[in-house]
Amino acid sequence: MAKNKVYALIIQGLVQGVGFRPFIYRIAKDLGMKGCVENMNNGVRILVAATPDDRDLLISRIRTEHPRVAYIHRISYTSTEMDEDDFDDFTITPSHSESDEVTQVSPDIAVCADCMRDRTTQPHRIGYPFINCTHCGPRFSIIRDLPYDRSQTTMGGFLMCPDCEKEYTNVIDRRFHAQPVACNHCGPTYYATYNEETYIDYETLLKLTSRLLLGGEVIAAKGIGGYHLICDASNERAVARLREIKQRDTKPFAVMFRDLEHLQVYTATEPMEERCLVSWRRPIVLLRQRSRLASGINPGMHTLGCMLSYMPIHYDWFARTEEPDNEKKIFCSSIDCCNGYRCTFWLRSVENTEDGYRIRDRDSGGGIRRRNRI
Numbered sequence: 276m277a278k279n280k281v282y283a284l285i286i287q288g289l290v291q292g293v294g295f296r297p298f299i300y301r302i303a304k305d306l307g308m309k310g311c312v313e314n315m316n317n318g319v320r321i322l323v324a325a326t327p328d329d330r331d332l333l334i335s336r337i338r339t340e341h342p343r344v345a346y347i348h349r350i351s352y353t354s355t356e357m358d359e360d361d362f363d364d365f366t367i368t369p370s371h372s373e374s375d376e377v378t379q380v381s382p383d384i385a386v387c388a389d390c391m392r393d394r395t396t397q398p399h400r401i402g403y404p405f406i407n408c409t410h411c412g413p414r415f416s417i418i419r420d421l422p423y424d425r426s427q428t429t430m431g432g433f434l435m436c437p438d439c440e441k442e443y444t445n446v447i448d449r450r451f452h453a454q455p456v457a458c459n460h461c462g463p464t465y466y467a468t469y470n471e472e473t474y475i476d477y478e479t480l481l482k483l484t485s486r487l488l489l490g491g492e493v494i495a496a497k498g499i500g501g502y503h504l505i506c507d508a509s510n511e512r513a514v515a516r517l518r519e520i521k522q523r524d525t526k527p528f529a530v531m532f533r534d535l536e537h538l539q540v541y542t543a544t545e546p547m548e549e550r551c552l553v554s555w556r557r558p559i560v561l562l563r564q565r566s567r568l569a570s571g572i573n574p575g576m577h578t579l580g581c582m583l584s585y586m587p588i589h590y591d592w593f594a595r596t597e598e599p600d601n602e603k604k605i606f607c608s609s610i611d612c613c614n615g616y617r618c619t620f621w622l623r624s625v626e627n628t629e630d631g632y633r634i635r636d637r638d639s640g641g642g643i644r645r646r647n648r649i
């Protein structure tokens with residue numbers, strides 16, 4: 276029987292950090308093909324031994340079945356001088372750079388429903404706030420360089436525990452080749468400083484910060500990228516304090532709701548806006564306001580910038596600040612980039628100073644600093 280030709284396929288678009296290589300691996304195995312897939316600077320390259328018909332079938336399946344976050348701009352192919360016998364199987368090979376052209380980098384992706392469920396069922400991830408998988412989690416914010424591999428992200432310094440390693444290397448696992456994979460045993464953790472005390476236990480942190488939020492305080496919390504200054508959006512005094520800290524007189528603040536249902540109590544939404552709000556990007560959507568929150572949020576305006584929770588800690592805050600009479604909280608949020616997105620601490624007490632405010636930084640190094648880098 277004649278040997279198959281080996282084709283080199285280059286896929287360009289948003290194809291790194293979105294579970295693309297595991298996806299290709301599964302399809303190629305499904306089609307019984309030999310070859311390999313790798314991340315390149317300019318996209319993803321597949322080397323595959325196939326008949327022209329099978330090659331076209333592979334391309335068509337890539338186009339129709341790709342991960343939801345991925346976006347394919349172009350698929351091109353050439354035949355190579357390689358031989359089918361150069362491959363024993365289909366594999367994911369380590370990445371390498373071969374071009375100055377740079378592919379698109381995946382944005383950060385809101386935590387997925389499967390991960391939220393895993394936080395309640397997987398022993399090594401019970402309550403873990405940095406849970407992620409190939410469908411969700413930080414991407415852009417942790418990338419130091421391309422191609423996208425763990426060693427080129429801020430997760431490079433975190434050695435996977437045996438449980439995570441098992442998932443990372445198991446092709447049928449949702450965390451197969453999920454670069455930021457982590458758990459309670461091996462991943463980054465939050466910590467907070469407040470009144471000169473440092474808190475590192477997550478449950479204690481949640482209690483502390485929930486108490487501060489309910490008490491009308493403004494807290495500075497590390498998001499996936501930069502800092503968010505957060506306060507209770509129904510508390511006039513808290514919102515006024517946020518304005519004072521930001522030295523922002525009237526520019527509106529965005530607010531975060533626990534879920535769509537609660538958001539619709541305060542705003543009128545169209546189906547398109549709803550789809551946007553719940554999408555993996557979790558954007559801030561400008562909506563027509565129906566009932567008032569604290570007047571200081573958007574003085575004189577009839578629209579409200581709204582978003583839904585996108586990190587596990589947001590869900591945890593909402594769960595812990597729910598009032599006994601079942602009143603759900605809404606948080607007012609303002610992004611603050613004063614320290615850049617690779618800051619290594621998460622919560623600091625905020626103090627007013629003559630020139631605005633400062634976030635008190637108590638320590639400037641040590642082991643705890645590295646543990647919080649994500």
Ligand SMILES: [Zn+2]
Binds near residue numbers: 407
């Ligand atoms: Zn996930």
Ligand SMILES: [Zn+2]
Binds near residue numbers: 399435457462
């Ligand atoms: Zn682990």
